[in-house]
Amino acid sequence: MTGSVQERTSPAVRRLDPEDAQLALQKLQSVLKRQEVVETLAQRQHEGSDREDLLANLTHRRHEQEIRSIINNLHPADIAFILESLPENERQIVWQQVSDEYDADILLEIEDWARESLIKTMEPADLIAAAANMDADEIADLAPDLPPEVIAEVQKGLTESERAQLLEAMGYPEDSVGAIMDFDMVRVREDVSLEVVLRYLRRLQELPDHTDQIFVVDRDDRLLGTLSLTRMLVSDPETLVSDVMAADYLSLHPLDSDADAANAFERYDLVSAPVVDDYGRLIGRVTIDEVVDVLQEDSQEQE
Amino acid sequence: MTGSVQERTSPAVRRLDPEDAQLALQKLQSVLKRQEVVETLAQRQHEGSDREDLLANLTHRRHEQEIRSIINNLHPADIAFILESLPENERQIVWQQVSDEYDADILLEIEDWARESLIKTMEPADLIAAAANMDADEIADLAPDLPPEVIAEVQKGLTESERAQLLEAMGYPEDSVGAIMDFDMVRVREDVSLEVVLRYLRRLQELPDHTDQIFVVDRDDRLLGTLSLTRMLVSDPETLVSDVMAADYLSLHPLDSDADAANAFERYDLVSAPVVDDYGRLIGRVTIDEVVDVLQEDSQEQE
Incomplete structure (x- = not known):
């Protein structure tokens, strides 16, 4: 959305830009494609030498590194967009490389259908850590997708008033004001x-x-x-x-x-x-x- | 949108409420209906006495008064909604009674198709007065519907930088960012x-x-x-x-x-x-x- 001219005039400034996300998606798809080729080769050479296994491993790790450097520079909303744009198996590969600090934002941002598939593969400890960064109304939005033991653990970390807010937020019907309100009031x-x-x-x-x-x-x-x-x-x-x-x-x-x-x-x-x-x-x-x-x-x- | 209970607890506070606009619309429709009956009667009694003419006039003025008191308490956005909801001839009757101070806001707020019919019946002087309350980007939005002599007069009232902004705003294609931007920057x-x-x-x-x-x-x-x-x-x-x-x-x-x-x-x-x-x-x-x-x-x- 910003022209390259602007970036030349003040190179230190990172601007938000959905086009960057589109570009990052293309780069990721190219890395994922390369990784797929490596895996296919490795499978074919079932009886490969140790040296070939080592090489495949190194390449795999380099690809992971590449994915991390592409994705973790983006706004969480852009990462969510990218995860939504990828097919299930590639989404999982990329999601593994997303920095933990973005977990909460992305889970809240991403479409319901994609969120389920992300949560499915997360460790309970990581889910609990992500929920610890959320407000009561945000936990309420996510709660239907969380395993019961995670909710139980998350509740323990809330203050009494946060727990009351969580219960309140969960009590309103889906298309009501209660379901979209938050408690961040001054x-x-x-x-x-x-x-x-x-x-x-x-x-x-x-x-x-x-x-x-x-x-x-x-x-x-x-x-x-x-x-x-x-x-x-x-x-x-x-x-x-x-x-x-x-x-x-x-x-x-x-x-x-x-x-x-x-x-x-x-x-x-x-x-x-x-x-x-x-x-x-x-x-x-x-x-x-x-x-x-x-x-x-x-x-x-x-x- | 606000319950009556809240209004009881703090009666001095006027709250914005689309339901109020709906209610006002119903009241207006009832006044307009009554006025229509009066006019039909007056037309039938073509040879009516002076006293009957006088009565019809008085009733007419009372209805106008009623319309003013219903409509001029509302938020301009609600008045725009009401004007959009009425058929052409009733829209004109109500528009005549809208306080001048709301003219600019309503012209900017109302749907294009209804705006044309409002502008059509306005005096050039009233249009110029309304435009004087607008920013350059707002005048640009309205300009295609204004008579050339009004635009010429409005331009005279602008500062040099406002005139430049008006020209700039009018130069961008319809679905572009330039067409929806304003110049209100700090x-x-x-x-x-x-x-x-x-x-x-x-x-x-x-x-x-x-x-x-x-x-x-x-x-x-x-x-x-x-x-x-x-x-x-x-x-x-x-x-x-x-x-x-x-x-x-x-x-x-x-x-x-x-x-x-x-x-x-x-x-x-x-x-x-x-x-x-x-x-x-x-x-x-x-x-x-x-x-x-x-x-x-x-x-x-x-x-």
Whole structure:
């Protein structure tokens, strides 16, 4: 998607590019092809000399090395795309070479049908390690595909509130808002100044993905309003939250349909929306990346 | 989408809700029906008394008033939805009652086929006033539907750089990134501290919609990196921009297809992306709301 000219002007910068993934896929297919030839040769020379076995082994290892260097430079979403594009046996060969640190992202990113085949070949210990990098709502998405002993082990590593979130997330029907919401919410009180909020945010070290607004709640966790990051950035730090928070916002109910939520995101151009229960209490949020997936699935169903 | 329970708990808060729009549509249809009956009666009593004419006039005005009070409480996107849902003649009746301040938003929001019929009945002066509230990329979207004298007048009100942006936006083919990009970019230098950036943002009073990142450029406007608002908010204000900006980001070219851009937004979960020219210079950005529209159009084309 980026031209080569741009890469010349600032060579240090790695840009995300789906075309890179396409190119990497072609390179991988060529390595896999070469490896297949080596294997065929090795099988034919059933009575091969030790030297030939050694050579075949070396070549095999060089190919693995090549696969690793192609794939582990990519964004996890690109690796997921590549794994989806390969036939089952080649997918397994490549998946063996993917760095462990990407396991969680890829399992969450990849299509359901391909995910099953990845999980099937993973050691329980690796699955547990991958799940340890996930949020409760992400574990809930994956849970139906995980072996019971892995889920049991993963649960042990959760805090009480994470365990409650996991149970909550698993309790909602498939096409509901509850099934696509996450629990990554930043909450503040309405009677503090923006300066206090800014100091609080700085202590968090990291904000959840797709945080375009934080939520203003009372002491019973009832949602009072939303405070957009951009509003916060341009306002005087002395201002009180209650003076700059938005009172007109869309809120979702966990049992709303995900298609209705997508419709609302589209109509009001939203990046995120709070999810509240029957008592007006904030229980989660939905973000645009989940909504885009809902839209894509709907359009694929129509194909 | 919000339950009535929530509205009871905090009645002052107006929440966005597509169901409200549906309800408003039903109310409007009932008013329009009543007005139709009044008109039929008035026509039949061709030789009606002055008193009857007066009554018919009063009723007519009361209906207009009713339409205004139903419609002008809604979000412009909801008004657009309602206008799309009505048959041509009723659409015109309701459009007459929409507050001028919503004209620009609605013209930009509404489907092309309905937009033409709205523009057809507008006075040039009202069209010019509406266009004065638009950015260059928005005027470009609308331009093919505007009478030449209106475009000439609108151009006069633009600054030189806005006029250049308008010409630029009109030069790209329909399904390209150039056609969906906007020019609402916040640019900073890499050798300043976050504190300086924060002070600069505060002076802007308002950030463009869907600003999740600002762009780091050199003095020739070449893109060096992107700085996410969340990263900025959690970092020490003393930090230099160059130390926290992201070097791995997706950049688009104005001649990339909008479908490829949508694919990239989906894969990398983006909210916005910079658009750079052949020389690596920042010329625009694409935001998720435009991408969602591209995805929706694609899925509608499949229907």
